[in-house]
Amino acid sequence: MKDSIANNSTASISQARKAVEQLKMEACMDRIKVSKAAADLMAYCEAHIREDPLIVPVPASENPFREKKFFCTIL
Amino acid sequence: MACQGLQKGETLESLKRESETLKKKLEEERNKLNDVELHQVAEKVEALGALSMKTRRVLKGHGNKVLCMDWCKDKRRMVSSSQDGKVIVWDAFTLNKEHGVPLPCTWVLACAYAPSGCAIACGGLDNKCSVVPLSLDKNENLAAKKKSVAMHTNYVSGCTFTSSDMQILTSSGDGTCALWDVESGQLLQSFHGHTADVLSLDLAPSETGNTFVSGGCDMKANVWDMRSGQNIQSFENHESDINCVKYYPSGDAFASASDDATCRFYDLRADREVAVYQKDSIIFGASTCDFSLSGRLLFAGYNDYTINVWDVLKGTRASILFGHENRVSRVRVSPDGTALASASWDSTLRIWA
Numbered sequence: 443m444k445d446s447i448a449n450n451s452t453a454s455i456s457q458a459r460k461a462v463e464q465l466k467m468e469a470c471m472d473r474i475k476v477s478k479a480a481a482d483l484m485a486y487c488e489a490h491i492r493e494d495p496l497i498v499p500v501p502a503s504e505n506p507f508r509e510k511k512f513f514c515t516i517l
Numbered sequence: 518m519a520c521q522g523l524q525k526g527e528t529l530e531s532l533k534r535e536s537e538t539l540k541k542k543l544e545e546e547r548n549k550l551n552d553v554e555l556h557q558v559a560e561k562v563e564a565l566g567a568l569s570m571k572t573r574r575v576l577k578g579h580g581n582k583v584l585c586m587d588w589c590k591d592k593r594r595m596v597s598s599s600q601d602g603k604v605i606v607w608d609a610f611t612l613n614k615e616h617g618v619p620l621p622c623t624w625v626l627a628c629a630y631a632p633s634g635c636a637i638a639c640g641g642l643d644n645k646c647s648v649v650p651l652s653l654d655k656n657e658n659l660a661a662k663k664k665s666v667a668m669h670t671n672y673v674s675g676c677t678f679t680s681s682d683m684q685i686l687t688s689s690g691d692g693t694c695a696l697w698d699v700e701s702g703q704l705l706q707s708f709h710g711h712t713a714d715v716l717s718l719d720l721a722p723s724e725t726g727n728t729f730v731s732g733g734c735d736m737k738a739n740v741w742d743m744r745s746g747q748n749i750q751s752f753e754n755h756e757s758d759i760n761c762v763k764y765y766p767s768g769d770a771f772a773s774a775s776d777d778a779t780c781r782f783y784d785l786r787a788d789r790e791v792a793v794y795q796k797d798s799i800i801f802g803a804s805t806c807d808f809s810l811s812g813r814l815l816f817a818g819y820n821d822y823t824i825n826v827w828d829v830l831k832g833t834r835a836s837i838l839f840g841h842e843n844r845v846s847r848v849r850v851s852p853d854g855t856a857l858a859s860a861s862w863d864s865t866l867r868i869w870a
């Protein structure tokens with residue numbers, strides 16, 4: 443009984459120590475400002491939006507899902 | 518790190534206190550860089566026009582809830598998996614069912630198409646992820662060629678091939694993610710850090726290097742280094758299970774969908790949440806999300822049977838897609854961005870364009 447209590451607390455301590463190490467490592471990260479991050483996200487959208495067929499639709503003849511014609515298979 | 522005894526002056530309480538102090542410090546560091554909100558910066562972006570998406574195809578054939586689907590790189594084939602234990606490969610243009618693989622387990626929670634288009638992976642309540650090579654011969658019994666690759670100690674919730682057919686990455690109810698060699702079934706790397714079931718994972722777009730993001734029932738989204746197994750970033754903003762995580766096309770950000778009825782957007786270089794997509798009228802959990810090709814739209818499937826389309830930059834809802842008659846379990850934009858596929862508990866899949 444004493445052994446299992448000891449095991450439980452060693453496991454919790456190990457877990458707690460791992461959590462502290464993980465947080466220390468995360469704290470060291472080089473971060474950028476949200477204004478810069480946002481500007482880059484917007485720039486990406488802007489650069490690709492014209493090729494986005496769900497926003498700037500391509501003519502129906504070029505989108506196989508919008509085409510009216512149906513395919514038939516010969517059985 | 519082996520189980521060691523206490524170091525001098527260290528107790529469980531002191532470690533927990535140190536944890537709390539570090540967490541507060543982390544928040545402070547993140548907040549110092551929070552000089553503006555994304556939607557404020559996005560005010561100068563042109564508003565989206567009206568979106569004219571509607572159902573173009575309804576794929577019927579599953580006998581029960583469709584739980585997962587994935588597109589093939591050829592932009593026309595799809596694989597889907599269901600509670601009825603079947604995996605179906607479809608030609609989305611013709612609605613033709615090309616292959617049907619019956620599996621011995623029900624609740625096939627995850628399925629994925631191999632980059633070559635020559636195989637599929639699937640897994641679920643059997644705690645495994647198996648790879649099935651696809652054959653051109655319609656008469657061939659595919660189930661016989663199924664090969665077990667991943668073995669977890671609880672259900673497999675998500676799977677994806679990496680850059681080739683040779684490796685798969687899985688997420689599991691056992692709280693871990695794992696990288697496997699398909700040929701040998703060998704475990705190449707395991708990822709520990711979640712404290713509850715992992716429900717979803719997504720691989721970073723190939724240009725951005727070897728990382729992936731995972732989300733789970735511990736309400737955390739973790740970013741991992743595939744080579745070292747290290748958890749490099751962690752985000753704890755949701756108030757309930759994270760059901761789905763998906764990278765932004767540039768690889769610098771990702772979105773998550775949660776049972777707390779919100780979707781959130783995180784920038785990896787700013788290391789913080791930069792947007793929350795929510796509305797008072799949306800009270801049901803979001804189970805799945807995916808970006809359009811440019812990253813401007815976020816499609817999210819909800820338990821109220823709808824798909825909400827969010828303007829990622831402005832934070833507003835751009836459209837709602839109605840049609841499914843039960844929960845939407847998965848949404849995926851096709852590889853060339855021309856269509857959105859959705860899978861639902863109503864046993865159908867729909868293609869919207």
